[in-house]
Amino acid sequence: MGNQTGVLDFLLLGLSDQPEQQQLLFRLLFLGMYFIATLGNLLTILAICFDSHLYTLMYFFLANLSFLDLCFTSTTIPKMLINYSLGSNAISYAECLAQMYFYIAFGASDSILLSVMAYDHYLAVCHPLHYCTIMTSCLCALLVAVPWVSAHLISMVHAVMIAQLSFCTNNKIPHFFCDINALIKISCSDAHVNEILVFLLTGPIVLISFTCILVSYTPIVFAVWKVPSAHGKWKAFSTCGSHLSVVSLFFGTIIGVYFNPSSTHTAQKDMIATVIYAVVTPTPNPFIYSLWNKDLKRALGKLLDLQCFSKG
Template structure:
């Protein structure tokens, strides 16, 4: 496809994670297992929260939104890779590639915003427990989530429209399992300066602002908890935040490693490994992390499983 411009450029080839047939079979089974675990785990979280009235609180409202976003996030990339393997095809249309990139951007932003909102929720719960219900009202919770969706959609639309303006006259091989912005920019023969500037400025602002809010919330939480005289109460306060901190560290570490470096310093192998972490592994681990030390959620999940067994 050398010499083709945007008007005649109709498809890309997603090369996946390996060109070796044996490795491809192994990766197919691995990704299929992780995708099924992601969908099942997050749907169980959604069912447990919706069916247990004791979990109809701001914290679990945000967690249910995070579970919904994680299912959508994994469904944006993994099924296409699995379908290509089954059909023996590597192609994705130009419009399909841009659509996939749009949803990847949107769900990454939603994960980012929801982690910040959940950190604020933990801050209010730990530092202002007596005013928690008056501060975290249903109206505020709905506003925080709906505002996150609006900003995430606008940001994804911006980067997708900028990408649509580029011409592609190099090889159409994408050394990745989905249409990510970095390998697409490398394939373009247009000037990608504006795209890179927007990723490193506006994109960085979208990602870093919630990250700073997370850090500020946990600094305040740590200071408040350290003033608690009882070691047992102190440990309980920290344990309620531990799962969220684990997800935050995993998510932001990989995002920063992939996107907020100059394009020339990117390595396809390192980028692919990092994107697998935040697009596949993190959504799969979230249900396990959040339910590991959460007795209320474990109790609700047990009821869902027992009810399912009874119906069978």
């Protein structure tokens, strides 16, 4: 593999080459956001697992989303934090490919699952009487399996094609993780096929998922508008608005990074956009989708009381 690529290690240049800025990013931004995201997602998963009243299809989707968000953020942030703390920016060739693979797999799974959850919300709000007959256990399992299987197949294709590229003397990746676009740019071999695959494989996942979310939420908004109670209407609109804001920020930055002409890209802009969809948007997800839910808050309270009682 070393003879094929020409390099055995890559150097992740990170977000900044200034030690003071690196320490600020390490201590305040990324460490704090990763801690919040990890804690929120873990609490959501545990609350759903330990409360039998939450063994429903909606919370099954929420648990899967929390697990995917946890895996998605863990593919990039821990390595970056370790590099900042040790003062090293090296990553081996094998680690780089593995990081790219899991980043694409979990990111694509997250995108598809968000559209599945939007469809689930649409059925629950607009067709509540037919919800149980439509959302059967088999369909629910299929809707969760499809994101996992399809995302890992797409990621595998990208990993195999990137492994065919040669990396001669330039081993510096102008990013904080092994992004596929950054690897394509520093390759010394023809990467035209890889660029096409990014559009053909990743593009439909993002665009179709985002379109499904918008289509699902449009009738939800009209249904909420007909709610007679002003308090109920405001509560529903605030919840839908929070969902759509995070989803729009997530998909909007992904589209800006991967589906704009390469001539409009700069390393700094791409990194900022990547931070938004890879670090910023997964952080509030457990609170927006899960921990604001009164049933989950009750389950979480029972879980924390159980833990305190067991320690006592």
